[in-house]
Amino acid sequence: MTGLGIKSVAEFVAYAKAHPNKLTIGSAGVGAVTHLAIEVLKHETKIDIIHVPFRSTSESLPQLMGGQIDALFGDGSIIAPQVRAGLIVALATAGPVRGRALPEVPTMVEAGFPGVEAESWFGLVVSSRTPAPIVERLRHALSAAQKDQAYLEKLDRQGASAGVPGPEAFGKLIKQDAAKWSAIIKAAGIKPE
Numbered sequence: 001m002t003g004l005g006i007k008s009v010a011e012f013v014a015y016a017k018a019h020p021n022k023l024t025i026g027s028a029g030v031g032a033v034t035h036l037a038i039e040v041l042k043h044e045t046k047i048d049i050i051h052v053p054f055r056s057t058s059e060s061l062p063q064l065m066g067g068q069i070d071a072l073f074g075d076g077s078i079i080a081p082q083v084r085a086g087l088i089v090a091l092a093t094a095g096p097v098r099g100r101a102l103p104e105v106p107t108m109v110e111a112g113f114p115g116v117e118a119e120s121w122f123g124l125v126v127s128s129r130t131p132a133p134i135v136e137r138l139r140h141a142l143s144a145a146q147k148d149q150a151y152l153e154k155l156d157r158q159g160a161s162a163g164v165p166g167p168e169a170f171g172k173l174i175k176q177d178a179a180k181w182s183a184i185i186k187a188a189g190i191k192p193e
Contacts, residue, residue: 003067009091009111012071016047023049026060026072030193034073036181037094037118039188041073044115064088073118076101077159094118101159121163121177123170139167 006012016023027034030053038051054060057074064072065087072079076099083090083102092111093099096119108116124142126135145151146162155161163169184190 004070006091007089009108009113012091013045013047013113016045016049020048021050023071024052024069025049026052026054026063026069026074028056028060028074029053031185031190033118033120034075035190036184037073037116039184039190040094040118041113041116043184043187044113061088075120076105080159092116099159100156100161121173123174 004015006015012023025038027038029035032053034057035051035053038049041047042049052060052063052069054063057072057078060069060072061074061079061082063069065082071091073094076093079088079090080101082088083105090102090105092106092108092113093102094108094117096107096109096117098105098107108114124138126138143165146165152162164173
C-alpha cells in the first residue's frame with residue numbers, strides 16, 4: 001500500500017466501499033494465488049476493486065511504488081525490503097500465521113478478516129504409476145531434507161517454511177485448496193489465459 005495514507009485493512013476496505021471501482025490492486029497474474037487472494041478479499045468484504053494482473057510480484061511492485069496501482073497482494077520475501085525501507089506499507093499477511101519475512105505484520109485474522117486466507121506452497125508429486133520403491137525412496141529423501149538444519153535455515157532466510165511433512169498432510173492440503181480455489185474461481189468467473 002502506498003500513496004493513500006491507509007494503514008490497516010479496515011481502512012482499505014472502508015476506502016474501497018466509499019470509492020467503488022476506483023482502487024486498483026495488482027497480482028502476479030490471472031489465476032495466480034495473489035489474484036485469487038484479491039477475489040477472496042472482494043468476496044469476504046463486499047468491495048469492488050479493479051484487478052490489475054502482472055507477470056509476477058517483482059513486476060507489480062515497481063508499479064505500486066510508482067503510484068500506477070494502489071495496492072497488491074505479493075510474496076512477503078519480495079516486498080519485505082520495501083516495507084522495511086518505508087517505501088510501502090504492509091497491511092496484513094494472508095497466511096494462517098504471521099509470515100517469517102514480515103513477522104511484525106498482522107495476519108488477516110488479526111486484522112479482523114478471518115475469511116481472507118491465501119498462501120502459496122510447493123510440493124513434489126509423481127505419477128500414480130511410479131513404482132512403489134521409487135516413491136518410498138523419494139519420501140525418505142524429502143523427509144531427510146525437511147529435517148536438515150542448513151535447508152531449514154535457508155528457508156528461514158527466504159521467509160519460507162517447510163510446512164507439515166508427509167504425504168498425508170500434503171494430500172489433505174491439496175484437497176482443501178482444490179475445493180476452496182475451485183469455488184472462488186467459479187464465483188469470480190476466472191478463465192484460464
